[in-house]
Amino acid sequence: MTRNQSNPAAVNDHGTDDQLAISTDDLRKEYGGTIAVDGLDLTVDRGTIYGFLGPNGAGKSTTIRMLTALLPPSSGTGRVAGAPITDREALIDHIGYLPESPPIHDEFTAREQLEYHGGLREMKPTEIESRIETLLDRFELAEDADDRIVTYSKGMRQKTGLIQAIMHQPDVVFLDEPTSGLDPRAARTVRETITDLAANDTTVFLSTHILPVVEELATEVGILYDGQLVTEGAPTELKERLEAGEESSLEDVFLEVTTDEQYAAEDSEDE
Numbered sequence: 001m002t003r004n005q006s007n008p009a010a011v012n013d014h015g016t017d018d019q020l021a022i023s024t025d026d027l028r029k030e031y032g033g034t035i036a037v038d039g040l041d042l043t044v045d046r047g048t049i050y051g052f053l054g055p056n057g058a059g060k061s062t063t064i065r066m067l068t069a070l071l072p073p074s075s076g077t078g079r080v081a082g083a084p085i086t087d088r089e090a091l092i093d094h095i096g097y098l099p100e101s102p103p104i105h106d107e108f109t110a111r112e113q114l115e116y117h118g119g120l121r122e123m124k125p126t127e128i129e130s131r132i133e134t135l136l137d138r139f140e141l142a143e144d145a146d147d148r149i150v151t152y153s154k155g156m157r158q159k160t161g162l163i164q165a166i167m168h169q170p171d172v173v174f175l176d177e178p179t180s181g182l183d184p185r186a187a188r189t190v191r192e193t194i195t196d197l198a199a200n201d202t203t204v205f206l207s208t209h210i211l212p213v214v215e216e217l218a219t220e221v222g223i224l225y226d227g228q229l230v231t232e233g234a235p236t237e238l239k240e241r242l243e244a245g246e247e248s249s250l251e252d253v254f255l256e257v258t259t260d261e262q263y264a265a266e267d268s269e270d271e
Contacts, residue, residue, distance in 0.1 A: 020079070021046045021172050021203035022067065027076035029062050036062040038227035040076070044220070046171075047201045049194060051218030051235075053211070055258050059227040060207050061100075064174050067205070068097050081171040093121065096170040100177045102161025106150035110141060110160045113149060114167060121168040128167075135163040139189055154181035162190065172203040179210060191217060215250040225258045 022044035029037040037059040044050045054060045065071035067080055069088035078085040081094035104113050111132060118128035136142040139159040149157065158181045165173055175194070179187040194204050194217055208214060214221060215235050222232040231238060231253070239248040242256060 019045055021048065022050075022078075022080050022205065024067075024078035024085075025076055027063075027066060027078050028074050029059070029066060029071065030074045035227050037066070037073075040224075040227075040229055042078075042222065042229070044203060044205070046203055047198050048220055049198045049204045049206060049218045051214035051221040052205060052207045052224065053209075053214060053221060053254060054224035058224040058258075060224055061176065063224065064097075064099075064176060064205070064207060068095055068174055093168075094171045096165035096168065096173040098161050098165040098173075098175045098178055100180065102157055102164070104149055104157060104160055104164065106148070108149055109146045110136070110149060110152075110156075110163075111145045113160060114164060117164045118167060123168055131167045131169075132163075135167060138193070139163060139186065155183060155186060158182055159186065162193075166193070166197065166202075170202065172205065173197060174205045174207075176207045177210075178206070178208070179213065211249075211251045211254060221250070223254060223257055230257045 020043055022042055024040050024042045027037060027040040027042075028035070040059075040063060052060055052063070062071065066073050067078060067085055069085050069091045072086060080091055083091040083094055085091065105116075108116065114132045114135075115128055118131070123131070132145075133142070136145050139162070141156065141159050141163070144152070144156060149160065152160070158178070162175075162178055165175070178194075179190050182190060191213065194206065197204055198219070206214065206218065218235060220233065221235055221238060222229055224230070231241075233241070235250055238253045239250065242248045242253055
């Protein structure tokens with residue numbers, strides 16, 4: 001029995017395929033004899049802020065790398081914005097991705113980096129300039145935009161990477177620890193930006209260990225443990241399922257479903 005099967009209420013009906021930003025069917029990744037992602041079934045509606053949680057080693061980064069066509073699955077299928085995750089050329093125009101370490105060039109200035117990225121995405125020069133100026137102002141990076149990235153703090157590099165991920169207005173944005181290294185003001189700007197993206201029908205796939213951020217922003221949450229999706233639902237629904245004697249938090253839910261003891265007890269009851 002998989003952990004998905006042990007909790008049938010964990011998987012929601014999201015409607016028809018044309019409403020979906022992300023869908024996977026029995027997605028699996030194996031390295032040698034180690035299973036990193038085990039039979040993952042995901043359905044995420046367009047315009048959703050999907051909080052993707054799990055302890056270190058649960059398979060979150062592997063999942064994101066498969067969904068962004070950076071890593072081929074061992075088996076199973078998936079689509080993002082209608083494009084197969086095995087076809088990076090078809091997928092690339094529809095997605096933005098901010099990994100934990102942003103892919104930026106130290107020898108460039110932020111402006112040069114963003115102009116370069118806009119060119120790769122085949123944006124029009126006027127659109128590149130307009131988007132860069134708007135986003136540099138929003139993230140309070142305009143005054144430093146012509147300094148070399150090698151001189152930037154971690155927070156400034158993070159801002160540059162986030163602007164790069166969203167400047168071409170993708171259908172789906174994958175964000176891995178987007179507030180890492182940011183001061184409170186910048187972190188708030190990131191949270192507001194995520195909300196604005198979803199309001200404009202952009203899907204945000206948000207992976208972070210900062211659970212209060214997910215509790216504040218996410219319309220739906222999925223928790224991965226040992227390569228399997230162990231629970232899924234709106235934050236309020238997940239907290240109601242916990243059946244705790246006092247008011248629960250998303251942290252309580254996370255700790256409850258990411259313990260081996262729970263699944264050992266469930267398996268014992270099923271025997």
